[in-house]
Structure formats: C-alpha cells, structure tokens
Amino acid sequence: xxxxxxxxxxxxxxxxxxxxxxxxxxxxxxxxxxxxxxxxxxxxxxxxxxxxxxxxxxxxxxxxxxxxxxxxxxxxxxxxxxxxxxxxxxxxxxxxxxxxxxxxxxxxxxxxxxxxxxxxxxxxxxxxxxxxxxxxxxxxxxxxxxxxxxxxxxxxxxxxxxxxxxxxxxxxxxxxxxxxxxxxxxxxxxxxxxxxxxxxxxxxxxxxxxxxxxxxxxx
Ligand SMILES: Cc1cc2nc3c(=O)[nH]c(=O)nc-3n(C[C@H](O)[C@H](O)[C@H](O)COP(=O)(O)OP(=O)(O)OC[C@H]3O[C@@H](n4cnc5c(N)ncnc54)[C@H](O)[C@@H]3O)c2cc1C
Numbered sequence: 227x228x229x230x231x232x233x234x235x236x237x238x239x240x241x242x243x244x245x246x247x248x249x250x251x252x253x254x255x256x257x258x259x260x261x262x263x264x265x266x267x268x269x270x271x272x273x274x275x276x277x278x279x280x281x282x283x284x285x286x287x288x289x290x291x292x293x294x295x296x297x298x299x300x301x302x303x304x305x306x307x308x309x310x311x312x313x314x315x316x317x318x319x320x321x322x323x324x325x326x327x328x329x330x331x332x333x334x335x336x337x338x339x340x341x342x343x344x345x346x347x348x349x350x351x352x353x354x355x356x357x358x359x360x361x362x363x364x365x366x367x368x369x370x371x372x373x374x375x376x377x378x379x380x381x382x383x384x385x386x387x388x389x390x391x392x393x394x395x396x397x398x399x400x401x402x403x404x405x406x407x408x409x410x411x412x413x414x415x416x417x418x419x420x421x422x423x424x425x426x427x428x429x430x431x432x433x434x435x436x437x438x439x440x441x442x443x444x445x
Contacts, residue, residue: 233270233315234259238308239288245365248339250281251305252290253314260284263350264343265319266442267291269301271308276301279323279342279417279442281369283349289316292368294339323417323442325352330437333412334358335399335426338366340418340444345369348376356407360399360422362386400425409433416441 234256242250253269261267261284266277282290295302308314325332325347332355334344341359344352349372356379361367363386373380383402384394395402399422414430414437416423423441430437 233317236316238312248294261319263346264324266321267318270315281345330413334415337418337422358399411436414439
C-alpha cells in the first residue's frame with residue numbers, strides 16, 4: 227500500500243539573484259513545520275517536483291533556498307521566473323544530513339549550491355569545522371562572510387585557472403585534500419555533485435581510514 231505524502235501550501239515571498247546563475251528564493255513556512263538544519267524539502271509546482279535543502283535556519287519564520295538555474299532544466303526555470311505570490315506546495319522535511327558533533331574534527335566539503343546545508347547548519351549554531359567550497363569562480367562563494375566567521379578553516383577551491391584568482395587555492399576540493407589535509411580521523415560531510423562525492427569517498431578510504439562520511443548528492 228502506498229503512503230500518501232502530506233503536502234503544505236507555500237507561497238513564493240521573495241527572489242534575490244546572488245550571481246548570473248544562482249538565486250535565493252523564499253517561501254512562506256507552514257505552521258508547525260519542524261525542520262533540522264541540513265534536511266531537505268520537496269517543492270511541487272503543477273506536475274513537477276524537486277528536492278532542495280534550505281539555507282535558512284530552522285527557527286526562521288520563512289524558508290529560503292539557494293538554487294542554481296539549469297538552463298536546460300525543467301524546474302529551475304520555473305522557480306527563477308514565477309511571480310512573487312505564486313502558490314507552490316512543499317512536503318517533508320526529510321533526510322539525515324544533519325550535523326552530529328563527535329570527538330573527530332568535522333570537515334564539510336561542498337561543490338556549488340551544495341553549500342546550502344552547511345549554511346543552515348552555521349545559522350543553527352555549528353562552528354569549529356573545516357569547510358572546503360569548490361566553485362568555478364570566486365563570485366560563487368555564497369555566504370562567505372558567515373563561513374569565515376564560524377569555521378576554523380574556510381577554504382575556497384577555485385577550479386578556474388585564471389591567474390587573477392591567485393589569492394585562492396586553485397584546484398578541486400580533492401586536490402586540496404590530497405595536498406593539504408593531514409592524515410587523521412575526521413567526520414566528513416559531503417554535499418553536491420555525484421563525482422565529487424565519489425572521488426572524496428575514495429580518497430577518504432585511502433588517506434583517512436577510520437573517518438566517517440555523511441553525504442547528500444544533489445545531482
Ligand atoms: C536532496 C537534494 C537537495 C538538493 N538541494 C538543492 C539546492 O539546495 N540547490 C540546488 O540548486 N539544487 C539542489 N538540488 C538539485 C535539484 O533537486 C534539481 O535537480 C536541480 O535544481 C535541477 O532541476 P531542474 O528541473 O531545473 O533540472 P532537471 O530537468 O532535473 O535536470 C536537467 C539536467 O541538469 C543537471 N543538473 C541538476 N542540477 C544541476 C546543477 N546544480 N548544476 C548543473 N547541472 C545540474 C541534471 O543532472 C540533468 O542532467 C538538490 C537535489 C537533491 C537530491
């Protein structure tokens with residue numbers, strides 16, 4: 227027997243572009259909708275549905291997401307153009323990608339908008355972590371000042387080899403781990419592209435045995 231998924235109405239309240247490709251979008255929050263930082267929410271519009279992880283804190287009165295517009299995609303063009311006031315629906319929250327303090331140092335690794343759950347975690351009080359954020363260019367380092375404040379180490383990893391980005395680590399997050407993170411046991415939290423999660427998982431098996439890995443794959 228299929229269980230019916232409970233959905234709630236959610237009104238589009240605000241949209242704010244963070245860069246040419248990426249925007250924040252805010253929805254009204256249903257009454258008594260309890261969410262933990264790092265959990266995902268499914269958004270519905272007509273026949274379409276997709277999962278997103280809020281950047282807002284659980285205690286915020288509204289729910290905000292950071293979303294990259296995929297030009298050839300189906301749902302993000304709708305989200306990026308829908309009128310303020312439009313009615314969507316949401317279900318959830320779901321998932322277990324939440325911060326679990328432990329004796330091992332936490333290492334957060336994100337690519338692109340995979341930074342979202344870490345933003346929610348910081349806004350819920352997470353601190354004392356290492357964060358690697360892999361992006362193509364520095365304009366995509368969203369929420370940078372919040373991470374610089376909360377993290378022990380905040381390391382933007384810029385894949386574009388443009389020499390004017392010399393103040394940053396230039397390379398992928400896996401390059402940084404290979405070259406700079408000393409061998410020890412950590413709790414790794416990985417969020418973003420499938421390839422990054424796969425490659426970091428291999429690297430952890432090889433270089434950081436005894437570490438734990440939590441992961442959330444966006445696409
Ligand atoms: C648990 C979970 C949480 C997620 N949270 C977020 C979030 O907070 N922010 C966010 O931007 N996305 C998030 N996603 C991805 C999101 O669900 C959609 O897949 C994405 O927005 C594309 O939807 P679309 O309908 O526009 O594209 P689709 O029509 O579904 O896909 C078109 C193509 O685009 C590719 N694609 C999907 N996402 C991206 C991307 N970001 N960059 C480049 N190519 C992509 C797909 O692999 C596919 O080949 C999350 C996914 C999951 C599973």
